Amino acid sequence: MAASADDHKLRGNVFFMQQLYDDAIREYGIAIVRNPSVPAYYTNRALCFIRMGQHDRAIADAEKAIDLDSTLAKGHYLKMGQALLLDNNRLDAAINALRKAHSLAIEQQVLSVEEIGQKLREAKKKKWEIMDARRRKNDSELHQYLTALVERDRQRQTSQLHPDNLQDIEDTNAQFDNRLSEITGLFTRADDLGKRREIPDHFIGKISFELMSDPVVTPSGITYDRSEIISHLRKIGRFDPLSRQPMTESDLIPNLALRDTIADFLAANGWAIDY
Template identity: 45%
Template sequence: MPKPEAEQHKLLGNKLFAEHRYEDAIKEYSTAIIKDSEERVYYTNRALCYSKLGQLDNVISDARKAISLDDSTVKAYYLLGQALTEKKQYTEALNKLNIAYEKAREQKVKYINDILQALLLARKKKWDDAEAVRLEKESELLRYVKGLVIAEHDRELKNVAEDDEEKKDELKYYRDERLSKIQTVFEHSKENLMRREIPDAYLDKISFNIMHDPVFTPDGITYERQSLLDHFARNGHFDPITRRPCKEDQLIPNLSLREAIEDFLKENGWAADY
């Protein structure tokens, strides 16, 4: 049980947080921690304040502490995953956000869609960073290859008589033609990479977003799990396409499709926020 004196500081911290007075709220949560250092909610509440202030290292520290006190706390995994994403520690971020998603599903946490979006964003940012590195390497290669052509031209030019304008023009034409062809090859390569298509089977039939947790209904139709649960809550327990009865406990994970989508996103991270 939380200590009453510590709870008073937590409640005041909550009030200050609602007023967007994050630094003052941090002071109250810190006092609550001093009075009761074993209550994980104080750490997650303070981590959320630190998140609002962009103090990522403090978010990570408090979230890890909360998890050490209670490894079922969804909020701590969620905040930790978000902070690690911003720190570009993508592998661990994805791990923590996946844990947050699974625990949120088990505990029926209301903000599960926010967790899913954070998970997809982490995938997207990981791919974006890798893509930026790839493009820079490609640009370096292009500059290097063009440099070789220009250097060869300059060497050949040294062996041409000063007054041999015809030969000079010939070498210049040859150089420019090769540079143009090299540029075209690189541009075509870039165009091929930019042809972005997502297989229809990877898209949820309700939200039309790429799926993270695909499940079968009894009629054999695959949906994103959370989209289907949202549909049940809004419209009733039936398959959106066949209109036949369907309940949550009848859903079966489509593991092969999930694996295929994960492999696809590793090579096509742009699709994460499709």
């Protein structure tokens, strides 16, 4: 009797656990041929492709799974987000996919909420680091450009002075040296601030993954931004998204200490508002 599609999926699972990804891909492929309408076959194979660094093939399988079931949170959206996350040119798509996965996971109260949230934080941090690296590169190029302009101006002015007028030459050089020192100091201070451009994880909302402005604590002891948790309670259900314990808006307690800490952080790090 020929093995069923599910039998091949189970064999693929065994190979996957043994990290025999080529064998697992073969079994999942047979399962797909025998029953191409099951999203899990595609998501399982996508995860194999992710492990093997074959991003485009992983994304193709994840997209097929999404076509079959757009509400399957614990699997294809996560795997699609993971696959996209490996490509720096597709970070926005990865963030969007993971946001959708996180939202669906909360609605369906599946166990992968925290795992998806961690991947989403990873994606946002990666995007931030790339943007920050680009900013540093632009600052460095601007520093070099301004320095070259000052040196060009120095050469022009000193060339107009009489070579025997040593005091004027010395004064002019001192003036330009001071100007260069001020420019270097400005960029050095900016770079020192840049080195500290990291937002503590506990400042970030656990639903929106944005910097919190009005943190509140639920009866489970978990802190959310007030607007995001109230939106969840009104639209999704009266339960804590992470602990899944029943709760209402009246159960929320302001986290005043954290709110003040975030306000102090923003006062000293104005760039963080763009996170």
